Amino acid sequence: MGVQRTNASSILHWEAYQKLADMLPDILEEGRRIGHDVDRDPLLALDPSNLLRRYLVAEDWQVDKAAQRLRSTIAWRRDWRVMEYYRPGCGNYLYDEISNPGSEMYFADSMHVDRQGRPYMVGRVNLCNGERMHPWRHLRAGIYALDRFALKIIQNGCGYGSYLLDIGRVAEQGKFSGTGGGANFHPQESKNPYYLEGAGKDASSELLERYGELNSGMSVLRAALRIAGEHYPELLSRVVFLRSDWLFSLAFKVFRLWAHKKTRDKFLFVGGRADPPMTQLLEWYRSEQLPQESLCKKEGK
DSSP, rough: OHHHHHHHHHHHHHHHHHHHHHHHHHHHHHHHTTTOTTTTTTHHHHHHHHHHHHHHHHHHTTTTHHHHHHHHHHHHHTTTTTGGGSSTTHHHHHTTTTTTHHHHHHHEEEEEEOOOOOEEEEEGGGGTTTTTOHHHHHHHHHHHHHHHHHHHHHHTOOOOOEEEEOOOSSOOOSSOOOOSTTTTOOGGGOOOOHHTTTGGOSSSSHHHHHHHHOOSSHHHHHHHHHHHHHTTTTTTTEEEEEEEOOOHHHHHHHHHSSHHHHHHTTTESSSSSOOOOOGGGGGTTTTGSSGGSSSSGGGOO
16 A cells, blocks of 8 residues: 555656646746846756756645746846856855955855765854844855855755754854854844944845845844745755754744744754764764864764
């Protein structure tokens, strides 16, 4: 009986895939008409079969909903000017405090892979200085990192990636983009000059209508989770929070509700007081492929 259900499910999934595949040329043509260069957009053009799979899985194989989300993504990529991300030197421009002040980036591609050969990102949240973060510049730089990571997953043909976010203290202060960290790091968002100057409105009318004014770190996070969930579906197999504390736990109770249920099911905690030890990472990642600061070198403690 179980085999029969599996076969029936596979047939339904295949039929859904074929139906969406038949719709794809018209969806892409709609994208051209609204002004997005779908033919040069690598996330749309490089691997159409994987593109369709991700959107179908995200919508529980409901073809019409998957098609509508794909249309919405194309419109968003136009409004977000995603193709600018592929200009030479864009990463340096977005991350540099001189050219893009307030970007305060704290995560990036680790340049390593997990035990399944899938790439993963790493981040250290305390490198982000909330007192100096420009909400829209930070968000644009963050989505750049996510977009390029998504491209790497597509190019490698590995299906998914993952993300390790360290919540613990950072001994040394950042020097390039993220300016937080250090023993005396106690930022006060209320002193952020960008918020005081009205930078929460510093975006196009389309984006402001979609996400509202970004007047706090939590509003930026909410917009980021919405963008990632809606327009980068089924990209990550897991998101692991390392060394979380009580303050992060309080914030997590709020922002976890902003993520899609499929995403919430991928949230894991390691290394906090009530969490599995840091050695849990070795189930998913080889020790030599983990960052030195992952604390795996102190796994005996």
